[in-house]
Amino acid sequence: MPEWLDVAVRSFFFVIVLFLITKLLGKKQISELSFFEYATGISIGNIGAEVAIGLERNIVHGIIGIVIFAAIPFLSGLFSLKSKKFRDFVEGTGTVFIKDGKIMEDNLKKERYTSDELLQLLRKKDVYQVSDVEFAVLEATGDLSVMLKKENQPLTAKDLNLTVASIKEPQTVIMDGVIMDEPLATIGRSRAWLHTELEKLGVTVENVFLGQINSFGELTVDLFDDKLQVASPQERPLILSTLKKCQADLELFTLGTESKEAKQMYRINSEKLQEAIEKVTPILRG
Template structure:
């Protein structure tokens, strides 16, 4: 058998074996890899390359080494999920670098991080003064998590004591010009509603690259032709304006009528609409 064919066969078999091992190791992002994971990956890659090119005389020894380097990490990861002691030993523990705005010098030495490295990591988090940091923790992956002081934290609706509506995942109702009936049904709509919304902006379904509907029923479009500029959705703004106008009309009718029963009816309707507007305002004005 030609040498090149042997290399091809070995490479394909080792590729499949490596793929199986990678799947068994589980899904981990590159930013979540520890130093142990990096070393394991390099070792497996070197063994696979040597075996593929037949640079390792003892083929059986190479297979055993590959099984060990792939099997042991898998076993350790499963053990680490069951035992915190094993998890701390294999993955390491987090280290507090800044506590109440004070940099812990001994902890920096422990993780072999210079002050310049720490400041650089903080700048990557958009923090330019360590005094603004309440806590900074180095994770086992080497990434640094930062908690700012109360006065430096971004303002949120909760900080302002504002009520906001819940947000659900937008559903893709058109993809590559094809309507997605399952997504429409999940949002409580049908093709008739979608055709009506597309007619409002003068767009045919086959010209839509992606269309999504959010939790408020507002439709967002992206066309195949990027040169076409679509108007921004105004569903929420129009609904809010209609409710406010209806409330104002009821107040006007209550002031203009001379009949007590009609005046009371319009006043009650205005009050009800006012409560509806207050309940929906966090959802419609965001």
């Protein structure tokens, strides 16, 4: 076999082997690396490259080396699940950089971070003033977790005592102009329903690059032709407007009638409808 073909075959073979080994180690191997996983990843790559282009080297020996290096973080992960002390030793622990709004200079020196580097990490979290921070810790992965002081935290619906509708993940029902039957079935919709919704929007399935149904059952689409504009779903805002109009009409009827019984009936129903509107407004606001 010519050397170039031998190298090509070895390279292809070890790409497959490295892929399978990485899949075995899991997603963590390519995201948040521990010290073991970082060192192992480099070593496995070097072994694969050396054996792929080193024609005098035995492929079996390379596989043995890769398996051994892969077994180290795999077994380390198993032991880490059983022992916190071992997990802390292997994966490391977080280091507090800011506590009660004060920078912990000794911890910065311990991790060999300068104040400039701390400020850089804070800027990545959209924090530009240290005095705004209540607590910050450098995680074992090298990321900085930041908790702002209460007065600097963004307002939430809970802070304002607002009721908001729960939202579930959207289901992708059209992809590259093809209907996805499984997501449709998951939310209890049919192809006939989908085609009806597409007709309302004035588009066909073939023109849709991506179509999704949100937790309110509304279909939104992105077309292949970006120049075409598709209207946003209007069902919920229209329902809310109709309810408000009905409530306003009841109030007008209350003022317009001379009958005490009718006036009381209109007033009671107006109040009931107003209560219902306040409850469904977070859902229908859109």
